[in-house]
Amino acid sequence: xxxxxxxxxxKTFGGLTAVENVSFRVQEGSIxxxxxxxxxxxxxxxxxxxxxxxxxxxxxxFGGRIIHDLEPHTIANMGxxxxxxxxxxxxxxxVYSNILTACHGNASYSVADSVLxxxxxxxxxxxxxxxxxxxxxxxxxxxxxxxxxxxxPYGLQRRLEIARALAVKPKLLLLDEPAAxxxxxxxxxxxxxxxxxxxxxxxTVFVIEHRMDLIMGICENIVVLNFGKKLTExxxxxxxxxxxxxxxxxxxxxxxxx
Amino acid sequence: xxxxxxxxxxxxxxxxxxxxxxxxxxxxFTGLFSFGHAGFMAIxxxxxxxxxxxxxxxxxxxLLAGGLVAGIVSLFIGRFTLKLKGDYFCIxxxxxxxxxxxxxxxxxxxxxxRGWPGIPIRIDLWNVVLINLAGIVxxxxxxxxxxxxxxxxxxxxxxxxxTIGIDTFRYKMISLFTSAVYAGIAGGLxxxxxxxxxxxxxxxxxxxxxxxxxxxxxxxxxxxSVLGALLLTALPELLRAFALWRLVAYGVAVIFIMIxxxxxxxxxxxxxxxxxxxxxxxxHKHSKAREV
Numbered sequence: 001x002x003x004x005x006x007x008x009x010x011k012t013f014g015g016l017t018a019v020e021n022v023s024f025r026v027q028e029g030s031i032x033x034x035x036x037x038x039x040x041x042x043x044x045x046x047x048x049x050x051x052x053x054x055x056x057x058x059x060x061x062f063g064g065r066i067i068h069d070l071e072p073h074t075i076a077n078m079g080x081x082x083x084x085x086x087x088x089x090x091x092x093x094x095v096y097s098n099i100l101t102a103c104h105g106n107a108s109y110s111v112a113d114s115v116l117x118x119x120x121x122x123x124x125x126x127x128x129x130x131x132x133x134x135x136x137x138x139x140x141x142x143x144x145x146x147x148x149x150x151x152x153p154y155g156l157q158r159r160l161e162i163a164r165a166l167a168v169k170p171k172l173l174l175l176d177e178p179a180a181x182x183x184x185x186x187x188x189x190x191x192x193x194x195x196x197x198x199x200x201x202x203x204t205v206f207v208i209e210h211r212m213d214l215i216m217g218i219c220e221n222i223v224v225l226n227f228g229k230k231l232t233e234x235x236x237x238x239x240x241x242x243x244x245x246x247x248x249x250x251x252x253x254x255x256x257x258x
Numbered sequence: 259x260x261x262x263x264x265x266x267x268x269x270x271x272x273x274x275x276x277x278x279x280x281x282x283x284x285x286x287f288t289g290l291f292s293f294g295h296a297g298f299m300a301i302x303x304x305x306x307x308x309x310x311x312x313x314x315x316x317x318x319x320x321l322l323a324g325g326l327v328a329g330i331v332s333l334f335i336g337r338f339t340l341k342l343k344g345d346y347f348c349i350x351x352x353x354x355x356x357x358x359x360x361x362x363x364x365x366x367x368x369x370x371x372r373g374w375p376g377i378p379i380r381i382d383l384w385n386v387v388l389i390n391l392a393g394i395v396x397x398x399x400x401x402x403x404x405x406x407x408x409x410x411x412x413x414x415x416x417x418x419x420x421t422i423g424i425d426t427f428r429y430k431m432i433s434l435f436t437s438a439v440y441a442g443i444a445g446g447l448x449x450x451x452x453x454x455x456x457x458x459x460x461x462x463x464x465x466x467x468x469x470x471x472x473x474x475x476x477x478x479x480x481x482x483s484v485l486g487a488l489l490l491t492a493l494p495e496l497l498r499a500f501a502l503w504r505l506v507a508y509g510v511a512v513i514f515i516m517i518x519x520x521x522x523x524x525x526x527x528x529x530x531x532x533x534x535x536x537x538x539x540x541x542h543k544h545s546k547a548r549e550v
Contacts, residue, residue, distance in 0.1 A: 050421055076423035090414035092526065101411045102422040104404040111432075114403030115396055121403070128404065168422050 003028040003172055003204050004049070009058035011044055018044045020228045021058070026172070026221075031198055031205045033215045035239075036225035037248055042208045043085055045225075046174050050082050051075045062172065077105060079171035083161040083178060085208075091150040095141055095160055098149055100132040102167035131167065138200070139163045139193070155186045159193070166201055173197070175207040179214050187211060191218050216240065224248070265383050267495050272386035273447045275487035278471045279393050280440025282483040285472050287401055288433040289413030290340075291348040294355025295441045296464035300457065301358060302328040302442025304368055307377045307449040317380045321389070321446040328442025329435045336434045340427060355465050362457035373456035381451040389447070393440060397480050400436070409433050410478065441468075474515055475523050482524030 004026040011019040019041040026032045034042050047053040049060055051072040060068040067075050090098050107124040114121050136142045139159055144152060149160060158178055165173055175194070179187045191214055198205050209215050215222060216236045224231040224239060226248040232239070239245055277299055284290050306324025309315055315323070339350040363371045400406050408429045411419040419426050449455045467490075475486025493511060497504035515523065 052417065052420070071425075072420040073423050073425045076421050081423075082421055084418070088415045088418040090411055090418065093410070093414060097407070097410075101404075101407045104408060105423050107404050109404070111400060111403070111405055114405065115399040117399070125403075164418075164422060 001028045002026065003063055004206070005059075005061040006045075006049075007059040007061070009045070009048065009060065010056045011041075011048055011053060012056045018228055019048070022225070022228075022230045023058075024223045024230060024233055026204060026206050028204055029198070029202070030220045031194065031207065031218050033219035033222040034206065034208045034225065035210070035212075035215055035222060036231070039227075040225040041228040042225055043176055044228075046082060046176055046208065049075075049174065050080060076168060079169070080174065081165040081168045081170040081172075082174035083158070083165055083176055085176040085180065087157050087161055089149040089157060089161055089164070092148060094146050094148055095136065095152070096132060096145040098160060098164050099135050099141075099167050100128060102164045103128045103131045103135075105168055106131060135163050135167055139166075155182055155190075158182070158190070162193070162197070166197065166203075169201075170203050172204045172206060173201075175205065175209075177208055177210065179209055179211045184213075187214055190214070194218055267492055269381065269383055269386050269451055271488050271491040272383075272390050273444050273451065274468070274471065274491045275390050275484060276393055276447060277441045277444035277468050278475070278483045278487045279390075279397050279480070280437035280444070281468050282437075282472050282475070282480065283397060283400070283409070283440075284433050284437040285469065286477045286479065286483065287406060287413060288409040288430060290430065290433070291469065292351040292437075293348060293462070293465045293469060294351035294353070294358075295437070295468050296460040296462070297351075297355035297358035298328040298332060298438040298441035299445035299448065299464065300362060300460035301331055301445065303445030303449045303455055303460070304362065304374075305442070306446030307374065307455060308368070310380075310450070311377060317385070317450065321443050321450075324446035325439040325442035328445070329439040332434050332438030333431065336431045340430045340434065352462070352465075355460075355462065359457045359461055362460075368455070371457060373454055375454050377449050377453045377455065379450060379453045381447055386447065386451075389443070393443075394480065394484065401480065405429070405432065413478070470512060473522055474512060476525035476527070477522060478526045479522070479524035479528055481529040482522055482527075485523055 002025040006025070007023050009019055009022045010017065022045065034045065036042055044053065048055055048068065051067070051070055051074070055068040059066055062078060062080060067078065090101060093101070107128050109118070109121045109124050133142070136145055139162065141156070141160060141163055144156060149157065152160065162175070162178065178194070179190055182190060194205055194207070195218055197203070207215070207219070219236060221233065222236060222239045223233045224245050231244055231248055232242055234242070277295060281292065281295050284292055302324035305327035306320045309323045310317065310320035335354055339347050342350060362368065368374050408419070408424045411422070411424055412426050412429060416426055445460070448459065471486040471490050472483060474490060475484070476482030494504055494508050497507050500507055519525070
């Protein structure tokens, strides 16, 4: 079954067409990849899916429902969350507060409840705190819980951003270049984490990445973009040997001696 | 210094504190700067005085009603300005504050620019303290709930707040509404303490004073706002001996604090009972100041 379906998606900024007639599907429970050279429109597609940009033409359906005219927070609450290419944590808050804040959707007490410290407030707040603690443990952030987010090493900041996204209990998790700036070891660890997240949180993962070892290592299906258009789509082995993809990344084969 | 004089300063601090608590939620916790909060004070002041004098309702009811009127006006303002980004919201509030003052200057029903004398004096130290205690308890409960955390998330990173499912517009409205209610109640207190209202009391100077206190006390700290309001209201009075130079000294004191402690007195930290116990040698080694 497809959890996400994109049909003839177009986005223009003034005279510039960032994404043009792109269509693809993401299968439920899969780890899928979105690749392409710089400026191909990958992040724009993420921004369109999460409702940060408004769609110019075309449709985005999530679990069969059209979502492209909804507000970002509504889309998030329906089950799509993301991380950002340039990390956007709540910088001055602790690791724990970052995750706790994102758990908010699992509570429904009112302002009056919190002032009166009603039973509802106490039980729900306790649940939120337990959720936050268990998420920190699963992602190996527990020992850092009182550290301020922006003081963490880079790799951990990335991991914290994923943890914060998972706190919303997403059905579809969008990762925008999660391995950017990581060394080989950290990338290996990250690949391991992504696979575990898919299994343990039973969500679908859709990832933008330039690191081909990561993409080829974990993705079941890969969509390739070039200059805002879809170039091709398929499983890793197929993409690796596709001449169009090689051309988009490396240019045409030069004829030596001609 | 006799008690009557000291009591007067304490009451004025309490009145300022009420307005500052509200502004602290908006500026300190939600990250929205307002230079028009004196406008909400003015609305609350005139509404509370009108309701108390003409309808003969008890003090607390008229104060709450004044706060509510200010809050309702803030919803209209927020509806149109909270979609604006950062600085533009700030400029819109500045315009709002001045507009309210000018309207009151020119509408003759409440005495216009000459002012409105003869409001019954009903404020004493004890009721100001009680109202402020209630205000502080409410504010602390709010910022420590999921609602408060959502507001802090907006201050820290609005886009990320949206992508974890926080309705940022709604929470900005709640924050603005609450802070306007606080300012309105503070305005009501002014009227019932001085017995006289004049639009000029609620000009730009008042708005900036409130913002200065919030920043001086520390962004994102309720106890910082309390300290700031007490210190900065008392300071110009303690400096009366310097006559004309006292406001210069006041300015220098504020600049000195901002240079030596840019995060404000308490910046993001709170004074807690556990912290006090630890400071005097009791209790466990728990964090003295809790991160917000």
